[in-house]
Amino acid sequence: MFYNFQDKLRRLRFYLSVRQVFSTAPIGVDQYSPIALMTQLQHKDVLLAIIAFKSFVARIPVNAFYVLNDGSLTPSDFYLLRHHFPGLTFLRMEDAKSEFCPTGGCWERLLSISSLIRNHYVIQLDSDTLTLGDIPEISACVKANQSFVIGTWDGQDFESMLSRQATAAGLATKAEKPPHIQLTSEASFNSLDRFQTLKYVRGCAGFSGFAQGSFDRSFVEAISAQMLKALGNRWREWGSEQVMSNIVVANSPSARVLPHPKYCDCTRINPKETVFIHFIGSCRFMGGTYARMAQQMIHRLMMAR
Numbered sequence: 378m379f380y381n382f383q384d385k386l387r388r389l390r391f392y393l394s395v396r397q398v399f400s401t402a403p404i405g406v407d408q409y410s411p412i413a414l415m416t417q418l419q420h421k422d423v424l425l426a427i428i429a430f431k432s433f434v435a436r437i438p439v440n441a442f443y444v445l446n447d448g449s450l451t452p453s454d455f456y457l458l459r460h461h462f463p464g465l466t467f468l469r470m471e472d473a474k475s476e477f478c479p480t481g482g483c484w485e486r487l488l489s490i491s492s493l494i495r496n497h498y499v500i501q502l503d504s505d506t507l508t509l510g511d512i513p514e515i516s517a518c519v520k521a522n523q524s525f526v527i528g529t530w531d532g533q534d535f536e537s538m539l540s541r542q543a544t545a546a547g548l549a550t551k552a553e554k555p556p557h558i559q560l561t562s563e564a565s566f567n568s569l570d571r572f573q574t575l576k577y578v579r580g581c582a583g584f585s586g587f588a589q590g591s592f593d594r595s596f597v598e599a600i601s602a603q604m605l606k607a608l609g610n611r612w613r614e615w616g617s618e619q620v621m622s623n624i625v626v627a628n629s630p631s632a633r634v635l636p637h638p639k640y641c642d643c644t645r646i647n648p649k650e651t652v653f654i655h656f657i658g659s660c661r662f663m664g665g666t667y668a669r670m671a672q673q674m675i676h677r678l679m680m681a682r
Contacts, residue, residue, distance in 0.1 A: 387662035388421065394668040398428050401678040403461050407438035411589065412519060413497035416504055417445040417486040423454050426504035427461055432674045433500075433508045435681075437515060441497060443468055445486050477598035477605070479613040483582065487622055491594040494587050498522065501622075503583035505661055507670055510652035514635055515586065522588045524629035526580035526622075527655060528637040535627045535634065538575040542566035558616040561608065568607035569600060575628055582622035583655045584640070591629040597621060643667070 414433065418426050430442065442465040444450075444458060450467075459465055473485040473492075486501065493499045498519050518525045545563035549556050556564075559579075566572045601621060604612045626632050638645045640653040643660040656667045 384662075391662055391668050392424060395424070395428060395671045395675060397679065398424070398431065398671075398675045399457075401431060401461075401675060403463055404431055404434050406440055406442070406464055408440065410438045410440040411498045412437065412439040413441040413443055413493055413499045414439045414502055415443040415445070415486075415490065415493065415499055416502050417447060417483055418450065418504060419447045420449040420451060420454055422504040423450070423457060427458070428671050428674070429502055429504050429506045429508075430462060431678060432671075433502060433506075435674070435678065436508050436510075436512050437519075439500075441466065443489070443493065445470065445473070445489055475594070475598055475601075477602040479601070479605075479617060482613070482615045483618040484621075487582075487597060487618055487625070488594060490587050491592065491597060494589050494591060496589070498589050499587045501582065501585045501587070503655060505656040505658075506584055507654050507656065507667070507674065508652070509654065509670060509674070512640075512652055514633070514640075518586055518588075518633055521631065522591075523586075524588045524591050524626045524632040525586040525635055526578055526582075526626045526632070527584040527640045527653070528634045529579050529581065531637050533578070533580075533634050533637060535576045535578045535632065538566050538569070538572045538577045538624075541577045541579075542572060558611060558614040559620055561611055562604065562617060562620045565604065565607045569603050575624065578623050578627045578634055580623050580626065580634065581642070581655060582619040583657075584635075584653065585622055585626055587625070588629055588632075591632075592625050596628075597625065600624060 414430060416426055442462045444465060445468045448470060468489050470485045473488040474480060475488055478484045478488065490499050490501060541563050545560050549560055549564040638647045639650050641651055642655045642657045643666065646654060661667060
């Protein structure tokens with residue numbers, strides 16, 4: 378209860394400091410861009426999503442906007458989002474379910490992406506992200522139709538699933554309590570039929586690019602069905618979709634892990650280098666960094682009108 382109160386207070390302070398974004402100009406689409414920008418959204422994050430989308434599109438134009446409604450968006454949310462992003466398409470959770478995949482936990486987001494990549498290069502952009510500067514790596518990936526993922530540490534690259542399974546299994550046996558679903562899943566990769574030939578990356582699903590035609594729904598369903606058999610209800614826990622998203626990107630042709638900390642979360646910002654930040658929950662509204670950087674971005678948008 379106390380945490381919920383603190384969260385509401387921090388969100389209110391953030392809202393009051395960045396509400397000028399509502400006065401910025403609507404963002405149109407570029408008919409020549411192959412990019413569809415997509416996010417799964419809940420009511421309390423609508424303001425964040427507007428900032429995230431506008432800061433990104435200020436650097437790279439997109440062809441289409443998609444929002445997966447988690448069920449909490451209100452009529453005023455629909456109006457506000459359509460005003461700022463004319464032509465935006467809302468997707469429904471119930472249209473992206475599979476008997477082979479968990480329900481919730483962003484699984485519908487990944488399954489929606491599997492349909493959208495038939496016609497678009499899809500960039501999954503969490504609402505709590507901020508683009509601060511030029512992002513040439515993203516432009517290069519889109520131009521070459523290469524998938525990408527935001528990494529976790531400096532110099533990170535894809536690894537064999539065989540190697541990750543061995544590392545995770547060793548760590549899991551030393552854990553004093555049931556390990557997080559990510560580690561548990563990785564330790565169980567040897568339950569997959571093709572784990573010896575697949576690749577993996579410990580990236581973040583919050584900012585990932587999916588090349589057009591890079592995977593299909595059956596790939597996701599096959600792996601999910603095998604993980605459900607191996608882990609039971611643990612595979613339904615929050616975090617399993619990120620594991621699956623990382624598998625998808627790692628096994629896409631010529632995929633790329635974005636340079637870190639040029640692209641990073643808010644615990645690893647390098648003021649001289651970072652151009653893209655994912656404001657994860659542990660540091661999202663702490664210290665005022667998010668609000669200050671968002672205000673600077675909004676000011677640039679206002680000046681560009």
